Every structure is written in structure tokens, then in C-alpha cells.
């Protein structure tokens with residue numbers, strides 16, 4: 001990169017030198033024409049040779065300029081690419097709580113829009129800016145060389161213009177940050193509504209959502225208009241002062257010519273230099289505005305790039321896999337989600353899941369069943385207390401290692417929009433090494449093979465529908481279990497309630513039961529059959545485990561919470577059946 005930039009700056013120097021020497025030589029051409037105007041033959045000869053030489057020099061300058069633009073642009077695109085990769089990597093490293101606080105739309109906006117703004121500001125813009133600086137400097141020097149007195153007169157205009165530029169730059173920087181923020185909010189709104197389109201449609205909110213989005217974009221538009229007014233004012237003033245400058249050069253230059261202090265060629269050269277300096281200053285001011293915009297967007301990016309995730313990603317203790325028994329223990333665990341500190345989910349929760357046993361967790365909706373799973377996966381850390389696996393605090397363990405030894409099947413698995421085959425292989429350590437046979441074998445273990453074959457495209461079906469994705473997750477999970485060395489000792493299952501039809505549900509259930517053998521299982525249970533087959537049931541209530549014991553034992557306690565919960569469920573099921581009839 002440094003090498004490329006160095007070469008580009010070399011080309012820039014040559015092309016600018018050629019450009020900036022042009023007015024000087026053109027002045028000479030004019031003087032030649034003037035001096036030999038009466039002698040046509042001499043004039044033709046000297047004019048031809050001068051013009052041929054100059055054309056060669058200009059050709060060289062043009063080529064250098066093209067090379068500079070190419071090099072700058074390509075290294076600029078390289079910077080944008082690297083920036084995008086680093087920002088994406090930094091986002092993916094953050095702890096789960098970070099994603100509760102920062103919405104997807106906003107992060108996507110940083111990844112696409114902010115990187116583009118920063119990219120533009122340090123690529124094309126930097127290249128044009130450097131050129132403008134070089135040309136302005138050379139132009140001013142040449143102006144002094146041609147006529148020091150005229151130059152000092154003209155340059156009186158520079159200090160007030162510089163002051164104006166500084167004020168304008170400051171304003172632009174702040175407004176650009178506000179515009180990017182407003183844009184992020186609009187993107188976030190759009191992202192949420194598009195991804196929850198079903199809800200929007202169900203409530204018939206399309207028009208009001210369009211209104212809301214329009215309001216957000218109106219805000220962006222308002223800011224953009226303010227920026228436009230500022231820009232208009234600034235460019236108007238710079239344009240006007242440029243013209244005034246030329247006018248004053250002609251006036252004062254004319255007087256100097258009259259007093260024989262300047263030739264017509266010198267005045268022409270000077271005028272051309274004034275033009276060049278004017279153009280370069282205009283270039284500098286747009287360079288400056290783009291740079292300020294880049295700083296505005298960049299500030300948000302650096303913030304993200306510099307952010308250290310609260311949890312390590314891949315450091316900590318690794319236990320020998322064959323020694324892992326899978327005993328799980330919650331000791332006095334208290335926890336509240338970082339975004340809702342005022343609403344604790346657990347307070348002094350205690351639970352022991354012996355190695356190799358099946359623990360069904362039940363509780364009312366919102367009692368924190370899924371939160372227990374999140375804590376076990378170390379997506380969040382408890383505020384107090386410890387969670388251990390075989391007596392080891394999970395905070396001391398390597399999170400990668402921990403998660404590779406815990407198999408999870410969630411209620412609503414979100415898969416990527418690729419084929420079932422690719423989704424099945426996703427869980428593997430090296431998805432590229434997974435063969436078609438591996439995929440089929442995994443599908444068979446999960447009882448999903450026949451089901452998947454019923455789709456017209458079989459394993460090449462692109463995942464989307466809920467039922468299909470659930471089965472795929474099953475298969476991918478089996479894959480990890482059965483064919484890969486990790487072979488998770490611990491399973492965390494969030495039992496599906498409704499995604500499948502009766503026949504497939506039976507098949508999935510059967511596959512799950514086969515998988516549970518010989519592993520420690522924590523299952524968020526919704527079915528009575530699952531609960532009855534578990535070794536123990538834990539009932540979550542009031543931020544702790546209210547009851548824990550064998551299912552039959554707990555059912556025996558008529559006043560117990562479990563019994564009440566079950567009665568309610570049985571009642572509800574009866575109601576549902578009656579409604580169906």
C-alpha cells in the first residue's frame with residue numbers, strides 16, 4: 001500500500017509540475033508570437049518547435065495524471081474493503097448484550113454507508129486534495145516568480161477566505177455526523193419493519209409505517225437542505241472572490257504593463273496561474289468538506305473498531321474432552337439483562353443438574369427459561385453467583401470450547417438463506433470437509449431424510465419456511481453430535497410447540513430421545529410427555545427455582561406449583577380440543 005501511494009505521489013508530482021509549468025511556457029508562446037508578429041517565417045519556425053516540445057511535455061503530464069488517478073483509486077478501494085472487513089469482524093466479536101443495545105439497522109448502516117463516506121473521503125478526495133495542495137503551492141510560487149508585486153496584492157484575499165473555510169468546515173463536520181445518525185435511524189426503522197413484515201401486514205400498518213419512515217427520511221432531508229444552504233453560501237462566496245481576484249489582476253496588471261513593468265506574456269502567465277490557484281483552492285475547499293464529512297462518519301467507525309468486547313472470544317481454560325462429565329450447577333445466581341437492569345430475571349437461583357441426567361425446566365411465559373439457556377451458553381454473565389460445569393466456573397473456560405461442547409436446539413432456529421445441505425454442514429468445524437454422505441447420514445439420524453426428500457429439490461432446497469428450518473437445525477445438531485469429535489456432552493433444548501405437523505413432530509421427538517441418551521440435558525419443556533420422561537423437573541417462579549424434584553413426586557403435591565401449572569396446561573389442552581370439535 002505504502003509503495004503504491006509513494007508511486008502515486010511521484011506521478012502526482014510530475015503531472016502537477018507539467019500542469020503548473022504550462023502557463024509559464026504558454027506565456028512564452030504568446031511573447032514569441034508578439035515579438036515576431038511582423039516576421040511570419042521566423043514566427044512559424046519558432047512557434048512550431050515550441051509547440052511540438054510543449055505537446056510532448058503535456059502528453060507526459062497527462063499520462064502521469066491518469067496513472068495517479070488509477071493508483072489512488074485502487075488503493076482507496078483497498079482501504080474501503082479492509083475497513084469493511086475490520087468493522088464486520090469487530091461487530092461479530094462483540095458480546096450478545098451489545099446487540100441488545102445496538103440495533104441491526106444502525107450497525108448495517110455503519111458497515112455500508114459510513115465506510116463508503118470514509119472511503120470516499122480518503123480515496124478520490126485525498127488524491128484530488130493532494131493535487132490541489134501541490135498545484136496551489138506551485139501556482140503561488142510561480143505567481144511570485146512572474147510578478148512579486150502583483151502576487152502579494154492578489155494574495156491579500158487568502159486570510160479571510162481561510163477563516164471562512166475553517167468555520168464552514170466545523171459546521172459541516174457536525175451536520176454530517178447528525179445526517180449519518182438520522183440516516184442510521186431511518187435504516188433501522190426500515191430494517192425492523194421489513195424483517196417483521198408479517199406483523200405489519202397482519203395489523204394493516206403498511207401506510208402508517210410508510211409515514212413513519214417518511215418522517216425519518218424527512219429529517220435526513222432537512223439536514224441535507226441545511227448542508228446545501230451552507231454549501232451554496234460557501235461556494236457562492238468562493239466563486240465571487242475568484243472572479244474579483246481575476247478582475248483585480250487584470251486591472252493592476254494592465255497598469256504594470258502600461259508602465260513597462262510587465263510583458264503581455266507575463267500578464268497572461270500570471271492570469272493563468274491565478275486561474276489555477278483559484279481552481280485549486282475551490283478543489284481544496286471541496287476536499288476539506290469531504291474530509292470533514294469523513295471525520296464525522298469515521299468517528300462512529302473508530303468507536304466501533306476500538307470497542308473491546310466484554311467477553312473474551314477464544315481464551316480461557318480448555319478441559320480435556322474425555323474428562324468432561326457434564327454436571328451443571330447454578331449457585332446463587334442473580335441476573336438482569338444489561339438493557340433492563342431494573343427488571344431482575346433471577347435472584348439467588350440455585351439448581352443442580354447431575355451429569356447424564358435430563359432436567360425439564362418449566363415455568364410461565366417470561367419466567368426466564370430461555371434466559372437460563374443464554375447464561376449456560378455464556379451469552380451473558382450473571383451479576384452475582386456462579387455457574388459451573390463439573391465444578392469449573394464457566395467464566396474461566398474458553399467460550400469457544402464451552403459452546404462446542406454444548407449442543408443447542410432452539411425453538412425458532414434462524415438459518416441462513418442457503419440450501420438445506422449447506423445449513424446442515426454449518427455446525428461442523430470445517431464445513432468444506434463435510435461430504436454428501438455425512439449430510440445424508442446426519443439427516444437419517446434426525447429422522448429428517450425422508451422428509452427432506454419430499455421437497456422437489458431435496459437437499460438443495462433453499463431454507464425459509466419455519467418447519468423446514470426446524471428440521472434442518474435438528475439435522476445440523478445431529479451432525480455435530482454424531483460425526484464430529486466435539487460430540488457435545490451437554491444438550492440444551494428448547495422444545496418446539498407448533499412448528500411441525502403431527503407426523504414430523506413424532507419423528508423429531510423420537511430422534512431427540514435417541515440423542516438425549518448418555519448426555520446431560522436441560523430441556524425447556526412444553527409437553528407433558530417430555531416432562532414425565534425427565535429425571536427431574538425444575539419449576540421457575542419469582543426469579544428462582546421454586547420447586548425441583550422427580551415429576552411424579554411433584555405432581556403428588558396438590559398445593560405445589562408444578563401441579564397447578566400442569567392442571568392449567570391440561571385444562572388449556574382440553575379447551576383447545578373442545579374448540580377443535
Ligand SMILES: Nc1ncnc2c1ncn2[C@@H]1O[C@H](COP(=O)(O)OP(=O)(O)OP(=O)(O)O)[C@@H](O)[C@H]1O
Pocket residue numbers: 100337339340345363364365366367368369370371372
Ligand atoms: N435480550 C433481552 N434483553 C432484555 N430483556 C430480555 C431479553 N431477552 C428476554 N428478556 C426478558 O426477560 C424475561 C424472561 O425471558 P425468557 O425468554 O428467558 O422467558 P421464557 O420463560 O423463556 O419465556 P417464553 O416461555 O415466553 O419463551 C422476559 O420478560 C423477557 O422480556
